[in-house]
Each structure stands twice: as C-alpha cells, then as structure tokens.
Amino acid sequence: EPEVTQTxxxxxxxxxxxxxxxxxxxxxxxxxxWYRQILGQKVEFLVSxxxxxxxxxxxxxxxxxxxxxxxxxxxxxxIRSTKLEDSAMYFCASREGLAADTxxxxxxxxxxxx
Amino acid sequence: xxxxxQNSPSLSVQEGRISxxxxxxxxxxxxxxxxxxxxxxxxxxxxISISSIKDKNEDGRFTVFLNKSAKHLSxxxxxSQPGDSAxxxxxxxxxxxxxxxxxxxGTGTRLTIIP
Numbered sequence: 001e002p003e004v005t006q007t008x009x010x011x012x013x014x015x016x017x018x019x020x021x022x023x024x025x026x027x028x029x030x031x032x033x034w035y036r037q038i039l040g041q042k043v044e045f046l047v048s049x050x051x052x053x054x055x056x057x058x059x060x061x062x063x064x065x066x067x068x069x070x071x072x073x074x075x076x077x078x079i080r081s082t083k084l085e086d087s088a089m090y091f092c093a094s095r096e097g098l099a100a101d102t103x104x105x106x107x108x109x110x111x112x113x114x
Numbered sequence: 115x116x117x118x119x120q121n122s123p124s125l126s127v128q129e130g131r132i133s134x135x136x137x138x139x140x141x142x143x144x145x146x147x148x149x150x151x152x153x154x155x156x157x158x159x160x161x162i163s164i165s166s167i168k169d170k171n172e173d174g175r176f177t178v179f180l181n182k183s184a185k186h187l188s189x190x191x192x193x194s195q196p197g198d199s200a201x202x203x204x205x206x207x208x209x210x211x212x213x214x215x216x217x218x219x220g221t222g223t224r225l226t227i228i229p
Contacts, residue, residue, distance in 0.1 A: 042219045042221045043158065043205075044219070048216055101215065102148065102163055105160075107155075
C-alpha cells in the first residue's frame with residue numbers, strides 16, 4: 001500500500017541553524033501539507049501546497065518557513081533560523097485530488113532545537 | 115482556537131465491549147470529518163471519515179455518527195480489541211480555498227483497551 005515517507009526520523013539542531021525536513025508524498029497525489037505537533041499539544045496545520053505554490057498557510061508559518069517541491073517526488077519544509085519553540089513533531093500529508101478528501105500522513109520528523 | 119474539541123482526554127474500555135469516542139465542533143463551515151489513530155512516535159493513521167451529507171458511515175468494526183444540529187460526532191468501535199489502544203484524533207475540514215481544505219484537529223482521546 002502506498003504511503004507517505006519522511007526523512008530524517010529525528011533531527012537535532014542548534015538554535016539559529018537551518019533545517020530541511022523531507023517528505024515523499026504518495027505518488028499520484030496532488031495536494032501536500034505540513035503539520036506540526038508540539039509535545040502535549042494538538043496537531044496544527046502549517047501550510048498547504050498545490051500546483052507548485054502555497055495555497056494556504058497558518059500564522060505559525062512565518063518568513064522563517066518555506067516549502068518546495070524541488071522535483072517530481074520530494075516535498076520539503078525549510079526552517080531558516082530555528083528557535084527553541086520550533087521543537088516539535090513535523091508531519092507531512094498528501095491528498096489525491098479534488099474528489100478525495102482524505103489526507104494521509106507520514107510517520108513524522110522529530111525536530112529538537114537546542 | 116477550540117474549533118474541534120474532544121472533551122475526554124482518556125477512556126478505558128474492557129476488551130470486547132464498545133468504545134465510544136466523542137468530538138464536538140463549533141465551525142458550521144466544516145463539511146468533512148475524519149478520525150485518525152495515532153501511536154507514540156508515529157504519524158496519524160486514517161481510520162474513517164464522514165461527509166456532512168451523511169449521518170453515519172460504517173467500516174468494519176468502526177462506525178462514525180454525525181449529528182449536524184448538535185455539531186457532534188462520535189466514533190464507535192465494536193468489539194474493542196487490545197490493538198485499538200492508541201490516541202484517537204477527530205479532525206474537520208471545510209470550505210477554505212477550493213480543493214485545499216486544511217484539517218483542524220481535536221486534542222485527542224487516549225483509548226486503553228483492558229484485556
């Protein structure tokens with residue numbers, strides 16, 4: 001069964017460093033998302049991406065964040081200068097298309113900012 | 115922002131019995147609802163969904179009920195099995211930018227099935 005994959009599973013970085021989280025969505029899916037979950041809190045929407053551009057973003061997704069689909073398979077989330085409060089689980093999700101409403105999630109990347 | 119609420123942080127159910135997990139929402143623009151199951155250190159796994167044009171959807175042991183007038187949905191698991199022990203998240207989406215509906219999640223309910 002096709003699944004969303006994410007790498008790395010755990011990333012440790014120093015405050016102020018740049019990190020890139022990678023995702024490979026399900027191959028025939030057209031809509032891509034990033035969510036995050038801070039420990040003990042709910043899963044929060046960050047950004048949605050369709051047709052090579054951001055379609056919606058939350059207030060969390062400020063200028064320090066960017067997303068890219070550099071090739072036909074990868075979908076990346078970059079944090080330019082990490083802060084302590086960026087420590088969280090980051091989940092990538094994908095959805096097939098307009099007629100399909102279900103988003104399928106990857107296993108997540110645990111980001112720890114020291 | 116508490117648009118989706120799961121008021122029970124935890125629930126314990128005897129194996130073989132019915133588990134009922136509840137979710138309330140406030141945003142009347144939500145038109146699609148999903149339940150996800152999550153184990154520690156894993157991503158949410160899709161379980162079952164329901165569109166606002168229906169009031170019930172069933173898939174094997176899982177049934178989701180939607181009461182639009184009360185803005186309430188519930189997930190029934192019967193019979194409950196030890197492998198069902200996990201955190202269950204309710205999520206909702208609505209008419210944001212066309213075709214790009216973000217999910218709004220509840221805080222989750224930790225279900226423990228007692229053998």
